[in-house]
Amino acid sequence: MALGAVLLLLLALAGRGDALRSLGVGDGAAAQGDYAVDLNATSFDAFLTASREQFAVVEFFAHWCPACRNYKPHYEKVAKLFNGPDAAHPGRVLMARVDCASKVNVDLCSRFSVDHYPFLLWGPPPKFANTKWDRKQEKSEIKLIDDGRTAERLLKWINKQLESSFTLDDKKYENENMLPNNVSDPKQVVQAIYDVEEATAHALQIILEHKMIKPDTRDSLIRFLQILVAHHPSKRCRRGSAELLINFDDHWPSNLSLSSQDSSKLLESVAADNHKICGKEVPRGYWMFCRGSKSETRGFSCGLWVLLHSLTVQIGDGESQSTFTSICDFIHNFFICEECRKHFYDMCSSVSVPFKSARDLSLWLWSTHNKVNERLMKEEKDMGTGDPSFPKAIWPPKALCSSCYRSSSRTSDGPLQVDWNEDEVFPFLVNYYGKTLVSSYKETYIESLQGKTQVGAALSDDASSSHAARVPIGAALGVAVASCTFGALACFWRTQQKNRKYSYRLHSLKKI
Numbered sequence: 001m002a003l004g005a006v007l008l009l010l011l012a013l014a015g016r017g018d019a020l021r022s023l024g025v026g027d028g029a030a031a032q033g034d035y036a037v038d039l040n041a042t043s044f045d046a047f048l049t050a051s052r053e054q055f056a057v058v059e060f061f062a063h064w065c066p067a068c069r070n071y072k073p074h075y076e077k078v079a080k081l082f083n084g085p086d087a088a089h090p091g092r093v094l095m096a097r098v099d100c101a102s103k104v105n106v107d108l109c110s111r112f113s114v115d116h117y118p119f120l121l122w123g124p125p126p127k128f129a130n131t132k133w134d135r136k137q138e139k140s141e142i143k144l145i146d147d148g149r150t151a152e153r154l155l156k157w158i159n160k161q162l163e164s165s166f167t168l169d170d171k172k173y174e175n176e177n178m179l180p181n182n183v184s185d186p187k188q189v190v191q192a193i194y195d196v197e198e199a200t201a202h203a204l205q206i207i208l209e210h211k212m213i214k215p216d217t218r219d220s221l222i223r224f225l226q227i228l229v230a231h232h233p234s235k236r237c238r239r240g241s242a243e244l245l246i247n248f249d250d251h252w253p254s255n256l257s258l259s260s261q262d263s264s265k266l267l268e269s270v271a272a273d274n275h276k277i278c279g280k281e282v283p284r285g286y287w288m289f290c291r292g293s294k295s296e297t298r299g300f301s302c303g304l305w306v307l308l309h310s311l312t313v314q315i316g317d318g319e320s321q322s323t324f325t326s327i328c329d330f331i332h333n334f335f336i337c338e339e340c341r342k343h344f345y346d347m348c349s350s351v352s353v354p355f356k357s358a359r360d361l362s363l364w365l366w367s368t369h370n371k372v373n374e375r376l377m378k379e380e381k382d383m384g385t386g387d388p389s390f391p392k393a394i395w396p397p398k399a400l401c402s403s404c405y406r407s408s409s410r411t412s413d414g415p416l417q418v419d420w421n422e423d424e425v426f427p428f429l430v431n432y433y434g435k436t437l438v439s440s441y442k443e444t445y446i447e448s449l450q451g452k453t454q455v456g457a458a459l460s461d462d463a464s465s466s467h468a469a470r471v472p473i474g475a476a477l478g479v480a481v482a483s484c485t486f487g488a489l490a491c492f493w494r495t496q497q498k499n500r501k502y503s504y505r506l507h508s509l510k511k512i
Contacts (some may be wrong), residue, residue: 033077035087036095041108044098044128051125053082053094055146055161057154058128060119061108062101071118077151077168078158083287088170091191093158094125112142120145120154122161192289192306193437197234197278199290199303204244204277207334213252220329222248227326231314232307233437238275252260297387301340305369306433312362314432320355324348324364347371360424366429384409394418401428 011470013501036059039047049058059075061068079095081088100109100117112121113134121133133142159166162302205372208211213221223330225248228241276282292298308327315323328348337340344474347368380386393415398405406419 007374035076035083036097037083039098040102041104043107045130048094048096048125049129051094053090053091055122055123056094056096057158058112058116058389059095059097060112060114060121061097062117063099064101065384067115068118070151072151073446074151074154075118078154081155081168081170082114089166090286090291091194092162092164120148122158153343192303193234194284195287195290195303196232196310196437197237197282197309198284198287199300199307200228200232200234201236201276201278202300203285203334204306205283206336212335215254218254218425219253219328220333221478223322223326224330227311227315227323228321230319231311233310233314234278234468237278240279244277266372267393271369292387293389296318298390304335306437308365309369309429310437312365313430314360315358315361317359318356320358320361324351324356324361326354343375344368344505362429363422363426366395367427396432400432401425404428469477 037047056147057078063069075095075097080086080092080095083095084090098105098108100106100114111132112119114229121128122145123140127141131142131212133140135144145154145157148157155166155168158164195274207221224244225241225245229238229245231242232238261305287299290298290300290302292302311323311327321459328345331341332345332348334343351364373394376386377392380392386392396404401424403424404421406421408416408418410416
């Protein structure tokens with residue numbers, strides 16, 4: 001593999017901030033506690049292309065410049081608001097910097113017509129990649145920040161662009177009035193792709209930490225993973241699910257009657273493999289679309305609901321009953337909130353007629369979610385435990401889908417009573433949780449490279465899933481398995497993949 005490709009792969013695997021610096025991405029040694037990301041000519045284009053933030057601020061500076069050294073604390077104050085797991089406003093602005101005094105960055109700084117230090121530019125992150133800029137360009141989305149010489153002035157400039165009112169004193173979960181209003185803005189759901197990844201990784205983390213894979217639960221996890229391989233809205237989660245399935249018997253053999261000591265060793269071996277189902281930078285430790293105004297509200301449960309809705313609108317009609325069973329069994333066996341788990345499984349058990357279409361399953365889950373909201377609405381009101389910025393409500397609101405409502409009425413004490421037009425609700429769900437959410441995930445070059453390397457190392461064949469993700473042939477079979485009766489076929493599939501994996505490794509060793 002070429003040196004450049006190796007470095008891009010390392011960037012894709014490494015994550016953000018400190019991880020980048022540990023790989024030597026920055027030319028100088030970054031101080032502990034820096035929040036701005038140090039980039040150089042090698043990492044600049046790939047990193048900004050892959051950035052998930054809406055906008056970026058890039059500071060071009062020179063390490064020998066006294067004014068730049070004096071400006072750094074100001075820049076860091078603003079970067080602390082947007083970068084890192086403790087950011088008050090994650091996912092809004094990427095704060096980065098480039099040292100133009102480093103020889104490797106001379107051409108990069110020339111690309112952006114840097115003529116003084118510090119030099120600040122603003123724009124959507126991908127617009128910085130593989131492009132040139134100068135201040136004479138009239139239609140460029142990249143702008144010169146001409147009034148940002150103090151932290152206060154820089155944040156004021158950013159607030160003007162975002163139409164926000166952030167302050168330097170904002171703290172995580174202490175800024176209820178500044179949260180994005182995702183109730184009535186359908187465009188906000190595009191950020192949910194990152195929360196779906198976060199929830200998927202968090203769910204697996206809980207399963208591993210609590211040693212929940214047992215003889216009577218392992219098959220239900222296998223069935224759920226097969227659905228993720230076929231229909232997870234994130235390409236890298238589909239890849240990770242396929243890889244986890246291929247190695248499932250290695251980590252959790254069918255004879256799981258292990259002693260506590262053997263169980264601990266097994267958990268250590270899984271941790272040693274450092275398997276991350278949605279990529280090595282996930283979980284990130286924060287939420288975007290699902291972020292509440294308090295640390296204990298929304299978050300994981302919101303991300304999990306979005307995932308389940310997304311799965312139900314992407315399956316085929318022939319998969320509806322098996323998907324229903326897999327979702328119910330997954331929640332019953334692996335959702336750690338006992339009361340929530342019981343309530344959900346009771347609603348699953350009340351279904352007496354098998355599902356024959358994706359439409360019926362999607363509408364059932366939507367109706368179930370609204371019933372959960374109605375119950376929690378009353379409980380949270382009585383106990384005062386709800387999120388004041390995101391109170392439980394019947395969904396979708398009219399602001400999102402007015403055609404979904406035939407009529408509605410409200411009693412003095414009860415929830416909103418709606419006569420739903422399900423012929424309008426279903427296409428809304430498909431668009432909201434399907435097309436809008438899935439199209440928000442654009443595979444970047446380094447993610448493609450990461451996927452080919454991680455999965456291709458285990459298998460010699462690649463194939464495309466129903467969403468054109470490059471996954472191993474085992475994953476393609478996983479799509480078929482997800483559409484069929486599970487059990488014997490799933491066992492046969494995993495056995496074949498283990499044989500293919502070991503054959504490939506043996507073949508590789510013979511070449512050495």
